[in-house]
Amino acid sequence: MIYLKLAYRNMRRSLRDYAIYFFTIVLSVMIFYSFNSLKDQPVMVEVCRQAGIESNIIAVLLGFASFFVAFIVAALVLYSNNFIIRRRKREWGTYLLLGMNQGAVARMLFLETLGVGAIAYLLGIVTGVLFSGLMSVLFATLLEVAFPARIFTFSLYSILLTGVFYTLIFIGVGIMGSFSVSRHSLASLLVANRTNEAYKARNHWVTVMLGIVSLAVLGFGYWIGYRAIANSNFNPMNPVFILVAALMVVGSFGFFYVGLGFVFSILCRIDRFRWKGLNTFTMQQILKKVNSNTLVLTAANILLAMIITSVVFLVAFQSLLKQNQAGALPYAYAVLYLEPDDVVGFDAVANANPLNPLLKKLAITRYLTEVSSSDLVLPQDTDKNDSPILSFNDSCSAVGMSEYNAVRQAKGLNPVNLDEGVIAIQTGALSQPFTEKIQKAAGQGLSLNLAGSSYTVGQVVSEPFVSVVSSSMCMLVVPDEAVAELLPDGAATTLMYEYANGQDPILEENLLNEINRVGRGYWTSKQEEAANLKMIQVFIMFPGLFVEIILLLACGSVLGLQQLIETVDSARHYQGLYNLGAEDRQIHRSIFQQVTFYFFVPVALAILHSLVALSAFNKLLGGRL
Amino acid sequence: MESILQISDLTKVYGFRGNHYPALNGLSLGVGKGEFLGVMGPSGSGKTTLLNIIATIDRGSRGVVMINGQDTQRMRRGDLTRFRREHLGFIFQDYNLLDTLTLRENICLPLSIANQTPAEIKARLSSVTQTFGLHDVLDKFPAQVSGGQKQRAAAARAIISNPTMVLADEPTGALDSSSAKVLLQTLEKMNQSLGITILMVTHDATAASYCNRIVFLKDGRIISELRRAAQQPRRAFFDQILSVVALMGEKEAE
Ligand SMILES: Nc1ncnc2c1ncn2[C@@H]1O[C@H](COP(=O)(O)OP(=O)(O)OP(=O)(O)O)[C@@H](O)[C@H]1O
Ligand SMILES: [Mg+2]
Numbered sequence: 061m062i063y064l065k066l067a068y069r070n071m072r073r074s075l076r077d078y079a080i081y082f083f084t085i086v087l088s089v090m091i092f093y094s095f096n097s098l099k100d101q102p103v104m105v106e107v108c109r110q111a112g113i114e115s116n117i118i119a120v121l122l123g124f125a126s127f128f129v130a131f132i133v134a135a136l137v138l139y140s141n142n143f144i145i146r147r148r149k150r151e152w153g154t155y156l157l158l159g160m161n162q163g164a165v166a167r168m169l170f171l172e173t174l175g176v177g178a179i180a181y182l183l184g185i186v187t188g189v190l191f192s193g194l195m196s197v198l199f200a201t202l203l204e205v206a207f208p209a210r211i212f213t214f215s216l217y218s219i220l221l222t223g224v225f226y227t228l229i230f231i232g233v234g235i236m237g238s239f240s241v242s243r244h245s246l247a248s249l250l251v252a253n254r255t256n257e258a259y260k261a262r263n264h265w266v267t268v269m270l271g272i273v274s275l276a277v278l279g280f281g282y283w284i285g286y287r288a289i290a291n292s293n294f295n296p297m298n299p300v301f302i303l304v305a306a307l308m309v310v311g312s313f314g315f316f317y318v319g320l321g322f323v324f325s326i327l328c329r330i331d332r333f334r335w336k337g338l339n340t341f342t343m344q345q346i347l348k349k350v351n352s353n354t355l356v357l358t359a360a361n362i363l364l365a366m367i368i369t370s371v372v373f374l375v376a377f378q379s380l381l382k383q384n385q386a387g388a389l390p391y392a393y394a395v396l397y398l399e400p401d402d403v404v405g406f407d408a409v410a411n412a413n414p415l416n417p418l419l420k421k422l423a424i425t426r427y428l429t430e431v432s433s434s435d436l437v438l439p440q441d442t443d444k445n446d447s448p449i450l451s452f453n454d455s456c457s458a459v460g461m462s463e464y465n466a467v468r469q470a471k472g473l474n475p476v477n478l479d480e481g482v483i484a485i486q487t488g489a490l491s492q493p494f495t496e497k498i499q500k501a502a503g504q505g506l507s508l509n510l511a512g513s514s515y516t517v518g519q520v521v522s523e524p525f526v527s528v529v530s531s532s533m534c535m536l537v538v539p540d541e542a543v544a545e546l547l548p549d550g551a552a553t554t555l556m557y558e559y560a561n562g563q564d565p566i567l568e569e570n571l572l573n574e575i576n577r578v579g580r581g582y583w584t585s586k587q588e589e590a591a592n593l594k595m596i597q598v599f600i601m602f603p604g605l606f607v608e609i610i611l612l613l614a615c616g617s618v619l620g621l622q623q624l625i626e627t628v629d630s631a632r633h634y635q636g637l638y639n640l641g642a643e644d645r646q647i648h649r650s651i652f653q654q655v656t657f658y659f660f661v662p663v664a665l666a667i668l669h670s671l672v673a674l675s676a677f678n679k680l681l682g683g684r685l
Numbered sequence: 686m687e688s689i690l691q692i693s694d695l696t697k698v699y700g701f702r703g704n705h706y707p708a709l710n711g712l713s714l715g716v717g718k719g720e721f722l723g724v725m726g727p728s729g730s731g732k733t734t735l736l737n738i739i740a741t742i743d744r745g746s747r748g749v750v751m752i753n754g755q756d757t758q759r760m761r762r763g764d765l766t767r768f769r770r771e772h773l774g775f776i777f778q779d780y781n782l783l784d785t786l787t788l789r790e791n792i793c794l795p796l797s798i799a800n801q802t803p804a805e806i807k808a809r810l811s812s813v814t815q816t817f818g819l820h821d822v823l824d825k826f827p828a829q830v831s832g833g834q835k836q837r838a839a840a841a842r843a844i845i846s847n848p849t850m851v852l853a854d855e856p857t858g859a860l861d862s863s864s865a866k867v868l869l870q871t872l873e874k875m876n877q878s879l880g881i882t883i884l885m886v887t888h889d890a891t892a893a894s895y896c897n898r899i900v901f902l903k904d905g906r907i908i909s910e911l912r913r914a915a916q917q918p919r920r921a922f923f924d925q926i927l928s929v930v931a932l933m934g935e936k937e938a939e
């Protein structure tokens with residue numbers, strides 16, 4: 061049959077086009093599958109189990125991102141489909157000319173797309189399983205989670221979801237393709253390859269103005285973002301970050317859309333540069349690509365910035381936490397949130413142990429005060445957008461100096477000595493700007509009122525105290541006699557135990573039994589603290605990074621695909637340049653420059669974003685990052 | 686007259702294994718410096734093939750092509766590029782201008798490729814824009830100008846590097862008759878006042894009548910030749926061309 065033979069020959073001739081199409085679909089299936097299988101990943105399941113969280117919650121948390129992924133993946137398929145349609149219009153024109161009717165051509169196209177799609181789907185699932193398994197290994201290593209027994213997993217849910225999603229896309233794509241065959245006149249199909257899109261030229265001054273505006277927007281975003289992170293107590297829920305995100309997106313978009321044109325139009329003023337080799341051609345080529353892909357470039361750039369920031373932050377923060385955690389709990393075991401009366405019972409349990417002579421113990425009780433966090437800083441330094449954990453309306457608790465110093469001594473730190481009428485303030489380790497504000501107020505003679513007497517602040521100590529998790533609380537250290545005037549703050553007594561020769565599982569069990577008996581108290585230990593911290597990090601970082609990397613991969617593949625398609629499409633231009641006497645070397649260099657520049661610009665801008673964010677976090681943590 | 690192009694016994698065979706098709710069949714041709722040569726012939730007679738070989742974009746299967754005393758059939762790819770840059774200019778039917786560059790940048794491209802200094806480029810540019818009357822459209826993009834202007838820009842690009850010879854494959858093919866006339870007059874002026882050798886493939890007898898010699902190709906061979914006599918009016922030359930074309934058509938019919 062002549063049609064079949066024709067189709068086969070055409071297919072062979074456009075093998076490269078088909079390969080591009082096919083691998084794009086494979087890649088997109090892989091991305092979609094990996095994203096949706098996150099909640100079934102063994103590492104994730106294990107993390108959720110340890111944290112005691114239902115792993116389905118991940119799907120809920122990622123609701124928004126999943127729309128984004130679906131959108132990008134659909135765009136990827138549509139884009140590559142458009143490419144194949146564009147490349148094959150000529151061929152369809154020939155079929156029509158040969159007398160094949162439009163319905164038949166459309167049907168052929170539809171079946172072809174479906175066939176390629178089905179094979180790509182299967183291959184995509186397999187690569188998705190491999191990819192997400194490898195990602196899990198990477199994260200398990202990075203976050204120091206124990207490896208699960210199984211690395212690779214077939215997530216039935218995601219396989220089905222991917223199947224349904226792609227069926228829908230392919231039906232859409234098939235209908236679109238058939239439309240585009242029947243909508244076009246024969247003549248326009250036959251000359252399809254020759255027409256190239258009209259190139260829009262922009263007004264020079266508009267470019268300059270918009271370029272300056274977009275840089276200003278970016279700078280403004282940096283400024284507010286930096287202040288929101290570094291200058292008050294960092295609160296991730298601060299609504300100002302929505303504004304910052306919007307400014308970053310708008311600014312980056314503007315930079316790609318006009319900023320680059322602005323830079324190039326300046327470069328074009330320099331004759332020595334402009335008239336050298338293929339420079340002008342290369343610049344205009346880059347500009348054309350950047351301009352027509354601004355949205356994707358912006359998304360890739362922002363995602364890249366998020367990934368760089370979170371990875372650097374994660375790595376640095378982990379070592380920071382390790383240091384702090386080492387000094388947080390002086391003894392192996394602690395029971396928090398007890399009533400002062402409970403102490404006797406717990407001491408009895410501890411003393412009943414055969415190792416009793418080696419027992420070391422500490423007790424510390426917090427007392428209620430009228431002082432709130434906002435009293436500790438100057439009025440102009442209060443910020444209504446501060447963290448809810450550290451709301452300025454919280455009242456501060458107080459501890460007696462001798463109990464406090466006993467804990468410090470157990471940690472091997474110098475005691476704090478307070479004169480008559482002087483107190484100290486203990487802040488957490490993780491809010492340096494807040495500590496600085498208190499120091500500033502103290503330097504200006506801050507005085508506080510406790511049970512009718514007035515005290516000045518002699519010293520501000522910034523360190524985690526007892527538990528890292530709650531270490532950002534601030535606490536007043538007051539002379540012992542002042543404590544006598546205050547009321548205990550509910551269940552606010554903490555007990556700490558350890559045997560001089562190390563840990564003892566029997567003590568651990570007995571203490572837990574006692575907690576059950578009195579029906580109060582929160583158990584923790586050095587080991588527990590470490591595990592808790594890790595859970596928090598893992599739970600925050602793992603899904604976040606996983607999603608960011610997948611999204612970046614999605615954006616990256618859109619950009620890569622466009623590069624590839626663009627190069628294939630402009631083969632005619634390169635032949636033209638060769639005819640004009642351009643050497644192969646010059647042409648290759650131009651292509652290389654286009655590709656590297658195209659990828660380098662979003663990366664460079666992303667690095668700039670991350671540097672600003674990281675330097676703000678560094679300020680927040682007092683230069684300890 | 687000093688010879689600039691000397692082709693002897695050029696053969697070009699397309700296809701492979703028993704499936705040969707000779708597009709050029711032992712063709713010989715000499716072109717003198719300063720000639721305006723037209724190449725005519727029915728479709729498939731090998732005109733584009735001949736032009737591409739002269740342009741060093743393609744190679745012949747047998748035979749010798751000497752341009753300015755150099756045998757282009759025996760040059761390496763790198764040398765060919767340099768040779769093309771220094772000796773040849775091209776005008777294509779579909780202009781082949783880069784749509785992202787302004788006409789100014791398009792016209793100057795061969796010079797920037799050859800790494801000329803900005804001062805030289807500027808000087809050359811102002812001289813060719815004068816010849817082609819492109820002053821007002823230099824900073825426009827190809828999509829913003831007419832077909833005739835595009836083709837004149839392409840012609841300007843072809844001569845900006847002072848080539849020994851300009852090759853044009855149906856340069857008026859996509860133009861309406863008045864734009865075609867402007868282009869042809871400019872080519873004629875280029876040939877007469879600047880002494881540039883031009884080799885133009887065309888189907889159109891009107892276009893051919895601007896030349897001073899015409900060779901007729903058929904089945905890869907030159908079957909006839911016409912030379913415009915000194916002072917011969919273009920109209921008379923045109924009639925002469927038409928009669929040769931008609932004669933060839935009759936032979937075809939037999
Ligand atoms: N790349 C190729 N492969 C095989 N055959 C070719 C190739 N290029 C040209 N031919 C054949 O060589 C012959 C001469 O082609 P050429 O393009 O030189 O003709 P032409 O005189 O320019 O025709 P037209 O006036 O239609 O442009 C034609 O029969 C053509 O089919
Ligand atoms: Mg031809």
